[in-house]
Amino acid sequence: xxxxxxxxxxxxxxxxxxxxxxxxxxxxxxxxxxxxxxxxxxxxxxxxxxxxxxxxxxxxxxxxxxxxxxxxxxxxxxxxxxxxxxxxxxxxxxxxxxxxxxxxxxxxxxxxxxxxxxxxxxxxxxxxxxxxxxxxxxxxxxxxxxxxxxxxxxxxxxxxxxxxxxxxxxxxxxxxxxxxxxxxxxxxxxxxxxxxxxxxxxxxxxxxxxxxxxxxxxxxxxxxxxxxxxxxxxxxxxxxxxxxxxxxxxxxxxxxxxxxxxxxxxxxxxxxxxxxxxxxxxxxxxxxxxxxxxxxxxxxxxxxxxxxxxxxxxxxxxxxxxxxxxxxxxxxxxxxxxxxxxxxxxxxxxxxxxxxxxxxxxxxxxxxxxxxxxxxxxxxxxxxxxxxxxxxxxxxxxxxxxxxxxxxxxxxxxxxxxxxxxxxxxxxxxxxxxxxxxxxxxxxxxxxxxxxxxxxxxxxxxxxxxxxxxxxxxxxxxxxxxxxxxxxxxxxxxxxxxxxxxxxxxxxxxxxxxxxxxxxxxxxxxxxxxxxxxxxxxxxxxxxxxxxxxxxxxxxxxxxxxxxxxxxxxxxxxxxxxxxxxxxxxxxxxxxxxxxxxxxxxxxxxxxxxxxxxxxxxxxxxxxxxxxxxxxxxxxxxxxxxxxxxxxxxxxxxxxxxxxxxxxxxx
Numbered sequence: 001x002x003x004x005x006x007x008x009x010x011x012x013x014x015x016x017x018x019x020x021x022x023x024x025x026x027x028x029x030x031x032x033x034x035x036x037x038x039x040x041x042x043x044x045x046x047x048x049x050x051x052x053x054x055x056x057x058x059x060x061x062x063x064x065x066x067x068x069x070x071x072x073x074x075x076x077x078x079x080x081x082x083x084x085x086x087x088x089x090x091x092x093x094x095x096x097x098x099x100x101x102x103x104x105x106x107x108x109x110x111x112x113x114x115x116x117x118x119x120x121x122x123x124x125x126x127x128x129x130x131x132x133x134x135x136x137x138x139x140x141x142x143x144x145x146x147x148x149x150x151x152x153x154x155x156x157x158x159x160x161x162x163x164x165x166x167x168x169x170x171x172x173x174x175x176x177x178x179x180x181x182x183x184x185x186x187x188x189x190x191x192x193x194x195x196x197x198x199x200x201x202x203x204x205x206x207x208x209x210x211x212x213x214x215x216x217x218x219x220x221x222x223x224x225x226x227x228x229x230x231x232x233x234x235x236x237x238x239x240x241x242x243x244x245x246x247x248x249x250x251x252x253x254x255x256x257x258x259x260x261x262x263x264x265x266x267x268x269x270x271x272x273x274x275x276x277x278x279x280x281x282x283x284x285x286x287x288x289x290x291x292x293x294x295x296x297x298x299x300x301x302x303x304x305x306x307x308x309x310x311x312x313x314x315x316x317x318x319x320x321x322x323x324x325x326x327x328x329x330x331x332x333x334x335x336x337x338x339x340x341x342x343x344x345x346x347x348x349x350x351x352x353x354x355x356x357x358x359x360x361x362x363x364x365x366x367x368x369x370x371x372x373x374x375x376x377x378x379x380x381x382x383x384x385x386x387x388x389x390x391x392x393x394x395x396x397x398x399x400x401x402x403x404x405x406x407x408x409x410x411x412x413x414x415x416x417x418x419x420x421x422x423x424x425x426x427x428x429x430x431x432x433x434x435x436x437x438x439x440x441x442x443x444x445x446x447x448x449x450x451x452x453x454x455x456x457x458x459x460x461x462x463x464x465x466x467x468x469x470x471x472x473x474x475x476x477x478x479x480x481x482x483x484x485x486x487x488x489x490x491x492x493x494x495x496x497x498x499x500x501x502x503x504x505x506x507x508x509x510x511x512x513x514x515x516x517x518x519x520x521x522x523x524x525x526x527x528x529x530x531x532x533x534x535x536x537x538x539x540x541x542x543x544x545x546x547x548x549x550x551x552x553x554x555x556x557x558x559x560x561x562x563x564x565x566x567x568x569x570x571x572x573x574x575x576x577x578x579x580x581x582x583x584x585x586x587x588x589x590x591x592x593x594x595x596x597x598x599x600x601x602x603x604x605x606x607x608x609x610x611x612x613x614x615x616x617x618x619x620x621x622x623x624x625x626x627x628x629x630x631x632x633x634x635x636x637x638x639x640x641x642x643x644x645x646x647x648x649x650x651x652x653x654x655x656x657x658x659x660x661x662x663x664x665x666x667x
Contacts, residue, residue: 031069065121119162127423167416173211220245380408473642542592
């Protein structure tokens with residue numbers, strides 16, 4: 001074969017995508033075929049990465065927001081020399097393969113984030129680009145741009161129809177993310193057909209209004225136009241760039257190019273044969289000629305780029321040893337020496353001081369204590385900073401050029417906020433937290449799910465956790481939300497009962513590396529609970545014995561969380577006055593408790609004691625797994641109402657009297 005043309009190189013992507021989808025009998029060939037020319041130019045001429053080291057810290061990040069076109073990135077990874085052999089492409093969409101139906105972070109080398117729910121990839125990329133910008137502000141020095149990389153996004157019409165794209169793009173413009181470059185696959189086709197009937201936005205004008213540089217009307221099949229557009233994008237350092245690429249979905253297919261039929265189904269053997277003829281590709285399925293394989297030179301270039309950066313960083317470490325050591329620590333997701341000990345000492349002091357505060361205030365107190373120890377902590381709130389109490393004494397806005405900028409005013413953008421946090425976490429170098437009212441976790445629900453699925457080391461803070469918020473009424477009073485968050489796999493939910501448990505929950509969330517944590521705090525003040533040192537240590541187990549009657553045998557167990565733990569404690573005292581001996585278990589995190597060894601769970605909730613009452617200002621069914629069908633749950637299975645908090649607890653029967661009555665009713 002003669003020296004391959006750029007079209008030949010791009011066709012390798014197209015036919016790998018077609019062949020894999022055909023072999024799987026499912027998938028989305030149209031987008032990879034349509035965006036192949038853009039991808040070839042980007043990956044061969046501009047993308048800075050190292051296939052031999054997919055975790056190289058200064059690599060460019062590539063995000064496939066329209067993740068249904070996953071065969072595009074799998075083909076790119078294979079052709080570029082990542083550890084993704086052709087056998088894995090043959091197993092596309094099959095159990096235990098590295099080529100899942102949508103790209104999955106941690107499952108396939110080179111995949112930067114899990115995508116599929118449209119628009120979230122763009123939001124993740126905004127978080128990555130923000131992380132790059134802030135790390136560069138903190139660590140770069142003259143002649144030492146050790147943090148210097150781009151975030152590239154591919155996205156389709158569907159990503160831009162989703163509301164999250166507005167939230168994320170607006171913030172990207174506000175933050176001036178000049179190293180964020182997005183390619184819009186403007187093919188005017190979605191599953192239902194031509195988008196003229198439902199997507200007529202002036203997308204270019206919309207992004208210009210957000211503060212983006214917009215490059216219009218780029219022929220997505222012309223390498224020269226694509227190259228010029230990318231160079232123009234890189235020349236603009238103060239704004240993110242949207243490159244609008246007109247493409248043909250299913251490019252090269254004589255019968256299905258430009259049609260929705262190529263979007264989400266195999267082309268079929270006859271159509272693939274016709275496409276082979278049309279594009280002059282006489283090779284067998286999954287066969288890449290050596291000349292074309294050699295033309296994909298990113299692997300060798302990656303080695304050179306990484307080695308050049310390593311030499312730069314070695315010189316940087318000699319000139320700025322403390323900065324270099326700090327960047328290495330943060331890039332490896334290691335906490336500062338002594339953090340765990342300092343956090344435990346703080347919790348012990350709180351136990352001694354016994355503050356009676358709302359747990360949202362206790363959360364802010366924890367931030368004031370931990371923030372100075374953790375320069376990697378970055379957070380913000382969805383226009384509720386003074387209600388969520390996420391601002392702490394060391395907060396500095398990311399809209400400044402301050403080297404230690406660490407606070408994000410997200411505005412009223414809950415969904416975008418959580419997905420951006422996921423992107424910050426994925427980039428590395430930061431531990432992000434975000435915050436809103438618990439009831440508005442519904443807005444960010446899918447980003448929370450993705451946070452757990454990916455998984456990311458993100459902390460999601462929710463305040464105003466129950467009917468205890470009072471007069472704002474049922475629109476703002478969460479009822480089913482705690483259970484909904486707990487049902488997300490790999491998602492640790494903490495609902496502390498006082499300032500001490502609040503501090504421990506923050507420590508647990510900060511130290512967790514294998515998934516997100518949701519910290520749920522009250523609006524109203526909570527009573528301080530007495531504990532010894534061992535009980536304080538036991539909080540980290542998610543559930544522990546807060547009070548025992550002092551005898552090996554007791555009559556029943558009361559289980560509480562959050563603001564209702566004090567109801568359980570008072571009920572225990574009233575029952576004791578009547579000669580009924582009750583153990584009180586505080587359960588700040590059911591997720592963490594359920595991971596404890598059987599011996600611990602049995603020690604806290606012994607099987608022999610079937611008389612159990614759980615109390616929480618939320619839906620009751622969730623607690624049946626702890627109290628059984630013969631136990632009782634005091635909670636709320638309706639929407640709330642508008643009234644002062646104390647009236648609402650009485651009205652809905654979440655009281656000490658109700659807990660006592662439930663305990664007495666058990667047989």
